[in-house]
Structures are given as C-alpha cells and as structure tokens.
Amino acid sequence: MRITQGCFSFLPDLTDQQITAQVEYCLGKGWAIGVEYTDDPHPRNTFWEMWGMPMFDLRDAKGVMIELEECRKAFPQHYIRLNAFDNSRGTETITMSFIVNRPETEPEISMTRTEVDGRAIRYTHSIAR
Amino acid sequence: MTEEAAAAPTTIDLRAEYESSGAREVLEELDRELIGLKPVKDRIRETAALLLVEKARQKLGLAHGTPTLHMSFTGNPGTGKTTVALKMAGLLHRLGYVRKGHLVSVTRDDLVGQYIGHTAPKTKDVLKRAMGGVLFIDEAYYLYRPDNERDYGQEAIEILLQVMENNRDDLVVILAGYADRMENFFNSNPGFRSRIAHHIEFPDYTDEELHRIAGHMLEEQNYRLTKEAEAALTDYISLRRAQPHFANARSIRNALDRARLRQANRLFSASTGPLDAAALSTLTAEDIRASRVFQGGLESERRRTEVQA
Numbered sequence: 001m002r003i004t005q006g007c008f009s010f011l012p013d014l015t016d017q018q019i020t021a022q023v024e025y026c027l028g029k030g031w032a033i034g035v036e037y038t039d040d041p042h043p044r045n046t047f048w049e050m051w052g053m054p055m056f057d058l059r060d061a062k063g064v065m066i067e068l069e070e071c072r073k074a075f076p077q078h079y080i081r082l083n084a085f086d087n088s089r090g091t092e093t094i095t096m097s098f099i100v101n102r103p104e105t106e107p108e109i110s111m112t113r114t115e116v117d118g119r120a121i122r123y124t125h126s127i128a129r
Numbered sequence: 130m131t132e133e134a135a136a137a138p139t140t141i142d143l144r145a146e147y148e149s150s151g152a153r154e155v156l157e158e159l160d161r162e163l164i165g166l167k168p169v170k171d172r173i174r175e176t177a178a179l180l181l182v183e184k185a186r187q188k189l190g191l192a193h194g195t196p197t198l199h200m201s202f203t204g205n206p207g208t209g210k211t212t213v214a215l216k217m218a219g220l221l222h223r224l225g226y227v228r229k230g231h232l233v234s235v236t237r238d239d240l241v242g243q244y245i246g247h248t249a250p251k252t253k254d255v256l257k258r259a260m261g262g263v264l265f266i267d268e269a270y271y272l273y274r275p276d277n278e279r280d281y282g283q284e285a286i287e288i289l290l291q292v293m294e295n296n297r298d299d300l301v302v303i304l305a306g307y308a309d310r311m312e313n314f315f316n317s318n319p320g321f322r323s324r325i326a327h328h329i330e331f332p333d334y335t336d337e338e339l340h341r342i343a344g345h346m347l348e349e350q351n352y353r354l355t356k357e358a359e360a361a362l363t364d365y366i367s368l369r370r371a372q373p374h375f376a377n378a379r380s381i382r383n384a385l386d387r388a389r390l391r392q393a394n395r396l397f398s399a400s401t402g403p404l405d406a407a408a409l410s411t412l413t414a415e416d417i418r419a420s421r422v423f424q425g426g427l428e429s430e431r432r433r434t435e436v437q438a
Contacts, residue, residue: 052250059229060261062299067257 001108003041006081006097016065019100023061023082026096031084032056033064037075041107042127054085054092068100077103141185151223152177159216163209164345165338172329173217180224195298197326198226201269201315203308204331207377210305211265213331217303218263227301229261237271240285248281252288259300269304270314290320334377336366343381347412352389357414369422384420391416 008014014022026033034054038045051071055063064082071080080101085092108128113121147153156177159170179196186192198221202210215232222230235255242248256264266272272289274280293302304311304321308330315322334342343362347353354362369380392412396404 055257057258058260059231059258060299062260062296063257066253066260 001106003079003102003106003109004099005041005043006099008098013102014098014100019068019082020061020065022096022098023064026084027058027061029084029086030088031086031095032092033058034083034085035064035067035071035080036083037071037078037080037101039075039078039103040127041079042109042125044125048079048081051080054083072101076101079103139189141188143181143185146181146185150181150225152181152220155216155220155223159213163212163216164341165334166209166213166331169209169213169329169331172327173213173220176327177220177224180221180226184224195226197297197324198301199293199325200301200303200327200329201311201325202303202305202329202331203311205307205333205377207379207381208331208333209378210331211267213329214263214265214303214305218301221263221301226298227262228299231262232265233259233262234265234267236267237282240266240272240289241281243281245281248284249288252285256288256292256296256300260296262300264300264302266302266304268306270306270310273314273317275317286318286321290324293324336363336370339366339378339381342378343385346382346385350389352385352410352412355411355413358412358417361414361417365417365420365422372422372425384417384422385412387420388412388416391419 004010023033032054035051036048037051038048051067055067058064068080068082078101079099081097081099083094084096086095087093109125110128112124112126114124116122156174159173163170180198183192183196200217202214204210211234214234218227218230218232221227233255239255240248240252242251272282272286274282289302292300304325306314315325340363343366344354365384366381369375369384374380389412395413395416396408400408
C-alpha cells in the first residue's frame with residue numbers, strides 16, 4: 001500500500017531535481033532542513049529518527065542533498081522525509097514536510113474495529129508487513 | 130543532425146558575454162577598491178578570461194564538465210587575501226561557476242575536532258554550508274601537523290580532498306597562508322597540489338601603496354590628515370615595516386585606529402569650547418607621532434633585540 005503523508009502526498013514521488021527545487025524554496029524562506037527516517041510509517045508515529053541535526057545556515061540545497069544521499073545509502077528500505085523548520089515564531093516549527101524515499105515493498109496499514117460499551121466502536125490501525 | 134546540435138549557437142560574442150555576465154563590474158570594483166596588488170589583479174583578469182572562454186566553449190559544445198577552480202592564495206599577513214577571496218566569490222558567481230556566490234571563511238578550529246569522531250561531522254558541516262559558494266581556508270597549513278601522527282587534521286584533509294574532487298561544480302576551495310609554509314604544506318600533501326589549478330601570490334605593499342591605503346581608510350571614515358600628519362604617517366610606515374609582526378594593511382589599519390583613539394583623548398582633555406566638524410575629523414602629527422613605533426616598538430620587543438645584540 002502506498003503510504004502518503006505531508007506535502008505533495010497527492011503527487012507521484014518527487015525526483016531528485018524536484019526535491020532540490022523544493023529545498024531551494026525552503027532555504028530561500030530561511031528555514032532549516034532536517035532529514036528523518038523510519039521503518040514504521042504508522043500515522044501515529046510522528047517522531048521519526050533524526051539523521052543528524054537539522055541543518056542551519058545552509059545557502060544551497062546541495063548540502064541537504066548530500067545528507068539525503070547518505071541517509072538513502074544507509075537506509076534504502078526505510079521511509080525518509082525532509083522537514084523544514086521555521087523559527088519566526090520563536091520556536092522551530094515544522095512548516096513543511098515531505099517524503100523523499102520509500103521502501104520497494106511497502107507495509108499494509110490495516111484497520112481493526114472493536115466493539116466496546118454496548119454498540120460503540122473503537123478503531124485501531126496496525127502495520128502489517 | 131540532432132535538433133540539439135541545430136539549436137546550439139555557432140558563434141559567441143565574448144565581449145557581449147563579458148558585459149552581460151557582470152564580470153566587468155567585479156573586475157572594475159577590484160581595480161578601484163584595491164590599491165597595488167598588480168600581479169594579483171592580472172592573474173584574476175586572466176582567470177576571468179579563461180572562465181569566459183570556457184563558458185563560451187561549453188555553449189558551443191566544445192567543452193564538458195567544470196574546470197578545476199580551486200585556488201591557493203599565498204602572501205604575508207594583511208596583503209588582502211580575504212578581501213580578494215570575497216571578490217573572487219562574486220566573480221565566480223557572475224560567471225556562473227558557483228550557484229550562490231557566498232564566502233565561508235574558516236580556519237583549522239572550524240574543521241578539526243577535539244576528539245575521535247568529532248572531526249568528520251565538523252568538516253562536513255562546514256562543507257555543507259559552503260556548498261554553492263566559496264570555502265576560504267585561512268592558514269591552511271595548520272591542518273597538517275607532521276609532528277603528531279594522530280592529529281585529526283589528516284581526517285579533515287581527506288574529507289576536503291574528496292569533496293574538492295567530487296563536488297567540483299558545487300563549491301570552490303581557496304587555501305590561503307604564508308608562502309613558505311604553504312609550500313611545505315603542498316609538499317607534504319601532494320593531493321592538494323594536484324587539485325589546485327590556480328596559485329596566486331600576493332606581494333607585500335610598497336610604502337607608497339600603504340600610504341594610499343591609509344588615505345583610503347581615512348576617507349571612508351571621514352577623517353583627514355594635516356600636512357605634518359601626512360609626513361608623520363610616511364615616517365611611521367617605513368619605521369613600522371622594519372619592526373616585527375608587520376602585517377601590511379592590517380598594521381596600518383590598527384595604527385589609524387590608535388591614532389583616532391589619541392585624537393579623541395586629545396580633544397577630550399584639551400578642548401574647552403565647542404568643536405566643529407573639522408576639529409573632530411582631523412588627525413594631527415602628534416596623534417601619530419605618539420606611537421610606540423617611533424620609540425623603537427613595543428618594550429618587550431625592544432628588550433629582546435637588545436639582549437640579542
């Protein structure tokens with residue numbers, strides 16, 4: 001199942017050239033970029049592993065692309081996303097986030113309905129590989 | 130014939146390229162703002178011409194890939210290496226050889242870590258910041274410490290060399306330092322020598338040039354010298370040159386800063402009435418003559434030379 005989240009989730013996967021252009025846009029806004037990866041794309045899993053610190057003071061997208069390349073080399077079968085942090089509110093707020101790498105065969109997300117308290121229903125999602 | 134080949138231009142007007150790229154403005158700025166340094170300016174002009182021609186050749190499909198642009202600037206302290214590096218970054222940007230054209234100026238401390246595993250992230254971080262611009266490594270020979278074989282500098286050098294080779298179209302590295310020590314550095318790191326195409330030497334300024342530089346600096350700060358002060362400055366320059374730790378334009382800048390200090394002090398303690406703009410912006414001979422240079426330099430230095438004599 002193709003898992004989507006963040007920006008551009010309705011688009012096909014971005015090419016490296018398109019990723020570079022997006023990163024250029026972020027840097028132009030003065031945002032810092034962080035690379036994160038995970039093997040657990042569950043929608044409740046918001047905290048992915050950080051691939052190093054977010055990159056501040058960059059001027060050119062190449063710096064991000066180098067890190068992304070390294071991360072892809074280390075975790076080719078993981079999900080990788082780029083987060084852009086905006087500090088204009090006084091904290092580093094994520095303003096943009098998009099997936100840049102996904103495994104060849106993606107896990108399924110399945111939904112379980114559980115009846116509780118009479119006829120009420122609880123929904124849980126689980127990842128099935 | 131493919132469509133692409135048909136679409137490629139068959140002639141290139143170098144003059145028009147030169148004008149439209151904005152390289153001319155940078156070169157003129159260089160001429161105007163930097164006094165002396167004739168060999169440096171000539172080399173930069175040559176480099177600019179080469180890059181323009183290379184660009185034209187690429188447009189006609191005669192050349193592929195980026196030429197090696199890494200440089201080394203050698204010269205004594207205060208001869209304008211950093212200033213020229215800044216202009217070089219602007220020039221390379223205008224000619225389209227670096228994307229952003231900013232200058233990241235670092236020394237050994239910014240590249241080399243303090244413990245195992247600290248160096249690589251530090252160096253990579255600097256390199257990432259320099260992507261799309263120019264990385265200026267001042268006193269680059271400190272990276273290599275032959276007396277300590279476990280020195281982390283070697284690790285930084287290896288990463289640098291790798292990036293200089295693989296990311297040639299992403300950044301330009303400029304190594305700077307004193308001529309003789311740079312020579313040693315290149316001899317012990319042949320990898321650097323072969324990756325650096327342009328060696329530019331910065332000559333010392335003549336006394337006359339230093340005097341003009343001083344005039345330039347004062348003009349920028351809205352100060353002027355009296356006739357006697359001009360003479361005092363001329364004497365100062367020739368005396369200062371003979372003393373240790375002479376750093377060309379930097380020494381002059383420091384001397385002028387101290388002269389301003391003395392002028393302020395003089396005005397403050399001596400003036401009784403209101404001061405006009407002329408009084409506030411005039412440096413007199415006594416402001417300059419009060420310098421320790423006229424008594425033979427710093428006391429500690431003087432004692433040392435006496436002991437030696």
